[in-house]
Amino acid sequence: MKSFLGVTAHFGIDIELHSVTLGVYELDERHTSDYLSEILLKVCQDWKIDLENVTIVVTDNAANIVKAIELAFGKRKHIPCFAHTLNLVAEGTMICTEWRNIVSKVKSIVTWFKQSCIASDELHKATAAAMETPAGVKLIQSVDTRWNSIYYMMQRFLELRSLLNDILFRHPRAPAMLSASEIATVTSVIVVLRPLEAATKEISGDKYCTSSKIMPLVRCMLSKITSAVIEDPVAKEVQKLAINELNKRMGSIEHVTALAVACILDPRFKKMHFNDAIACSKAVAKIKGLMMKKNLQTNEEIESDSDKSDKNEEAFSLWTDHHKLVHHNWKINKSENVLSDELSVYLRTPVGRLNENPLEIWRDYKIQFPKLYKIAFKYLTIVDTSVPSERLFSQAGLVMTEQRNRLKGKRLNKLLFLHSIEKNIGIYKEKNVLAL
Structure with missing residues (x-):
């Protein structure tokens, strides 16, 4: 299995934020910090980016890439991806066994609907009739690397629970529906996790200022989660874990100078x-x-x-x-x-x-x-997430099609760069943030 490193550059022109793709680089050696730092320095060299002009480099929290940034750019120029850190906060709430079991139950129900054509068709007809939309409403499957996909899965499950219950009841081999107490737990946990989901959505853009929002968002998240009145015991445990994780991972956010x-x-x-x-x-x-x-x-x-002109006129003193x-x-x-x-x-x-x-x-x-x-x-103009570089791999899939399956790395990078250039921008003069 091949590994790649995606690099994007972000900068401001007048009052607008812009980004450009620097490339997707194949990693053919062990992903040591030394090797990754060499790749990054080579990227800057190839694009003639002066390291002094790089304000901040944003990456995920993996130890090897964090160390690579320190080696290449210096410790002060690194900021961890805020969205990735929020993902770790949400993952920390899964320590609660009861909540983890409920999530597993919902996931098995969603999987069953996805795999059963009969059940899927029944759900489509039921949602189309109930919500008066010809397309109907589908269940959402969670993705392990995206915590908010769990949030959206549980939220959609709650919306369709009565319809799901009727369909599951008609199929003896279907997974068991959640109990009333488990439904109450999901409802309360959604209230606890909503601030995290809102913050993730708020900072995932790269066309508006996000760096200045991080501190206010952390404070507002803590305030919302702490002040939420929760009666359900499992949801209370999730609330406590979320507060502890936020304080552990973002409690010193005010001391991040940038x-x-x-x-x-x-x-x-x-x-x-x-x-x-x-x-x-x-x-x-x-x-x-x-x-x-x-x-x-x-x-x-x-x-x-002025010193050059006055030098000859000065009397000795x-x-x-x-x-x-x-x-x-x-x-x-x-x-x-x-x-x-x-x-x-x-x-x-x-x-x-x-x-x-x-x-x-x-x-x-x-x-x-x-x-x-x-x-x-x-x-x-600092973009405090590495989300744009992760989107880069979706763009690469659009460029590297079956008709272009022999593209070499260098040619692919050039095409990705051209694909990323906005039509209304002619020449890029300043590189401000690298996102990895």
Whole structure:
């Protein structure tokens, strides 16, 4: 069985987010971190991507790929895929034996309907008549690697339970229907897991800002799950497990610098969703440091030109270096005050509406906050899931058809790249995030 590594690049142009396929690379050696890091560096080299221009690399939580990113790009440039982490949270709730058994029962019922043409036809007729839709409604089968498929399977099962019960009753060899208490458990667990499903759906896009939403989503998920009033004992255990998993895997999310900076620089959130004052102050300090760095670079360019013209005009003085230090110190203090004022004024502006595009808001802020604008654009264009690179394998299936079954890897990658280019974009100038 062959293994592949999918790589996509994500970046912003004006107020829009864009992505492009860099390729699907066959892995013909053991998947060690050293080997994977070599592949990634080769990808950047082939596409002439300067490593300094890569803001963040997003991958799943597998130890080998995480280590590979650290070797190739540095530890600070890695962020685990938020959707994959949510998947691990949901998997953690399956520790509850009673809930796992109920899921297995529902899965066996769904499998039976999928495998029995007679039962499937009966369900189709029953749903078409009950819901007045000619196509009817089908059961959903869960997929082990996608926790939300379990959620959708259970949700659809609840919707059709009365019809399913009638059909199962007519077939002696059919799996047993869930008991009333088990149905009550499923109903309550759906309430517990709904925030996880909503968050997964919220951050699975790559055409809108997601990095700044991670902290608010984690806080809102915990609040919803914790405040849910659950009476069923099995569902209560699932609720407890979900809270513990969220705290274990995302309890320190505020200390992930890139996500904290993105949250503060999103006009819809700013500092509202910080629980840890130290994490908030560190993120603010990081923003100030980035502003100072950009400002000093600009000043040094101006000074280098002026120093050349003044060099010959200076009279000899033993205190020349002292005067330069005084002048430099005065400029730094002045710059710090100006930059600090820019950030303070931004933080005092009214919070934007949740349905607004933060990049559109920043387009209006560009003149008022010129230094912050560049930093905001850099961090808000981070895509915090590896979902786009996973979709890449579906695209590869469309490109690698039976009529093209002799395509070599290099040619396939070129076709995938061309397939991914949006028609309204001519030239890509900036690469911001790699998703693996």
